[in-house]
Amino acid sequence: MSVTFDGVVTESLAKQIAEQIREAILDGRLKVDERLPTEMDLAERFEVSRPTVREALKRLAAQNLIRSRRGPTGGTFVNRPSIADASRALTESATLLVSLGEFSLTDIAEARDALQRSCARLAATRRTPDHLGRMAAEIAVQRDPALSGEAFCASDVRFHRALVDAARNPVLGFVMGSVIEALQPASNMVIDRFRDRTQAADQHQKLLDAVTAGNPDAAEDAVAALIATLKAQYARAQDAWESRHG
Template sequence: MTQSLAKQISEQLRDAIMSGELKADDRLPTEDELAARYQVSRPTIREALKRLAAQNLIRSRRGPTGGTFVNRPSLEDASQSLTASATLLASMDQFSLTEIADARHELERTCVRLAALNPDKSVLKQLQQELEQQQSESLSDEEFCASDVRFHRALVDACQNSMLQFLMYAVIEAMQPVTNMVVYRFRDRVDVVAVHQRLYQAIEQSDASAAESALDELMVYLKARFRAAQDWKASQS
């Protein structure tokens, strides 16, 4: 019963924060005051506050000026929360591989176009470093997949659009490792690196059309690998 009440109270407080009724840096009432307001025990209030803290919506501070305050979330904090939720949903098969690939394709296509329109030298250097690492024959499958994630994260960074970055970080950090685990046996590194190289060159040369075409080619290839992986899995059952 305590858990259920704590959940209800945390949701009400969360709604107040999201609606702006409780603003960033506002001080929440004390535990005693909240317990009296909701007519519950202090342990129930503590549990409700723990739920909000786990979502990074509030913070506690000790001392004479201490208390519990509404957080001022950063883009990184919000992105991490979205990534955690996306990872959980992906692990529970709430998204199909096709849905993940289609969403990634559409969003990342816009990212590479924007990146090519205004290439960033520091990002180009990072892309080049990842390409050099991916070409190493001694690289393990796990290391190649990690480099693949970093390469596409850099592509998103290069678009210089905070909203796209916020959405794509969840796709890349949560979804791409999942899809990599599925298709790594069915893809050829040489093919992937070749397309990565074309993506890099297109952005370096400020050729947005070529960057989009290279990404299209990569996603067609990966979707075919997804189907091969699914067919293999079906044949084993």
């Protein structure tokens, strides 16, 4: 391995080492399937202990950037990135930011509005029977009056995941994955007690009907109506919170 690394300071050594190796992977200095030096070699290069190197490698493995293989030809190798791995990392980051309050409900609604309009238009011309069947199945679930709030929210997420999948655009699917899997559940739980489930299921049905009919304009209009309802529910939730804590 001809890659050189900068010296590191004493604070968070493992994190800094992991970041340097990560950057070498992302900018192509370390190639896919290339073997990394041994723990001992890396410890010498970075002038740190082997446990520190081991911790750095654990960080990289957790990001699925490297893999270990045992045996005579074993060692630690650079992984080939995948969309699924990158999407999972993005979702985890978004989930953390939501938990820290970095995104407001308005921010989430605006993002959903912009992205889901595009998804709906594409889905209207690219959907398959499987996509339509998944969306219809979730609407049937949502019409169950005995459904818990948590189960309804989970069904809502699955419905919109099916819509995104129906757009069949990998970039939108990648971005919307984090919006749906991280941001949507958080906002769903906030507004659950203000939600009219019958109205929600009816709006989902209108969206499904437009997608089924292959009508992009109607599909976009259905998303716009759905988001307008969500924004009104967000406002009610915010007012209720302020009245309790104001």
